[in-house]
Amino acid sequence: MSVAVRYLSKFGRTRRIAEAIAEGAGVQAFSIDDEPVLQEYVDVLFLGGAPYANVMDPKLRAYAESILPEKVGAVVLFTTSNWSRRTVVGLRRIFTAKNIPVANEYFYSHMTKINQNLEHAKDFGKRLVEDPR
Numbered sequence: 789m790s791v792a793v794r795y796l797s798k799f800g801r802t803r804r805i806a807e808a809i810a811e812g813a814g815v816q817a818f819s820i821d822d823e824p825v826l827q828e829y830v831d832v833l834f835l836g837g838a839p840y841a842n843v844m845d846p847k848l849r850a851y852a853e854s855i856l857p858e859k860v861g862a863v864v865l866f867t868t869s870n871w872s873r874r875t876v877v878g879l880r881r882i883f884t885a886k887n888i889p890v891a892n893e894y895f896y897s898h899m900t901k902i903n904q905n906l907e908h909a910k911d912f913g914k915r916l917v918e919d920p921r
């Protein structure tokens with residue numbers, strides 16, 4: 789089974805959650821800045837980001853929009869923020885429009901609770917990689 793964890797993180801909070809999810813899933817997390825396009829097919833893509841001034845970062849949006857349905861089996865989303873879950877809502881909308889399955893469950897961490905949520909994120913990665921629904 790092939791798994792990828794990708795994120796966009798300006799200040800490092802989402803990166804830390806991505807790394808914990810990746811640890812649970814048994815892979816390495818990469819910023820979309822470092823690997824802008826998915827090179828190979830993946831069964832499960834964990835993808836996350838954060839809202840800035842009420843919008844999803846355009847780079848994350850462009851990344852999601854560039855993913856072809858034949859490149860991904862299922863997507864699992866995660867986000868960190870002060871209050872908003874709009875990143876998850878927006879990404880889900882993009883993938884659903886392409887008929888790419890998105891897990892109902894997603895991971896959320898408040899921006900001030902990253903440390904407390906690292907173990908939860910690791911468990912999430914371990915669990916969802918086996919059952920991305």
Ligand SMILES: Cc1cc2nc3c(=O)[nH]c(=O)nc-3n(C[C@H](O)[C@H](O)[C@H](O)COP(=O)(O)O)c2cc1C
Binds near residue numbers: 837838839870872
């Ligand atoms: C300029 C700026 C704008 C933000 N706007 C929002 C927002 O509209 N809604 C929200 O819930 N959080 C907002 N936040 C909080 C970030 O989404 C939150 O700190 C997040 O964890 C940042 O992720 P990162 O550290 O991976 O970049 C904002 C933070 C900054 C610095």
